[in-house]
Amino acid sequence: MDCSNDMADALRTALECVQRTERDLVDARSALIEAGAALAAVRSHHERQPDAYTLEQVAELLGLSRSTIAVMVRTGAIRSAKIGGSRRVFRADLDQYIANARLLTS
Numbered sequence: 001m002d003c004s005n006d007m008a009d010a011l012r013t014a015l016e017c018v019q020r021t022e023r024d025l026v027d028a029r030s031a032l033i034e035a036g037a038a039l040a041a042v043r044s045h046h047e048r049q050p051d052a053y054t055l056e057q058v059a060e061l062l063g064l065s066r067s068t069i070a071v072m073v074r075t076g077a078i079r080s081a082k083i084g085g086s087r088r089v090f091r092a093d094l095d096q097y098i099a100n101a102r103l104l105t106s
Helices: 002-048 055-062 066-075 091-105
Strands: 081-083 086-090
Touching: 055 066, 055 086, 086 091
Parallel strands: none
Antiparallel strands: 081 086
16 A cells, blocks of 8 residues: 555656646746747847938937937037938947947936
8 A cells, every 4th residue: 555655646746747847848938939029029120220310310319309410410429421412320420429428428
């Protein structure tokens, strides 16, 4: 009789272990799906960013008026380039301006 109880306990323990492992796998699968979705969203956002912005786009990104951005470009606060007949601010230059602005306000 003692042997039967030991075997039953061992089977119960093994079943509990399998059930815990199944729950862990479900949680891990859910986490992987969420992480994949987040990564896809970041990649999608990054791929949609242009290499150069119009002054209107810069104004919208910074929450300022176009005329304020035009003054900042004219004074050299934000670097820009003339491409064809239009003025553009390269993403790297805008990122640099934002980084410098953060340093000044810290």
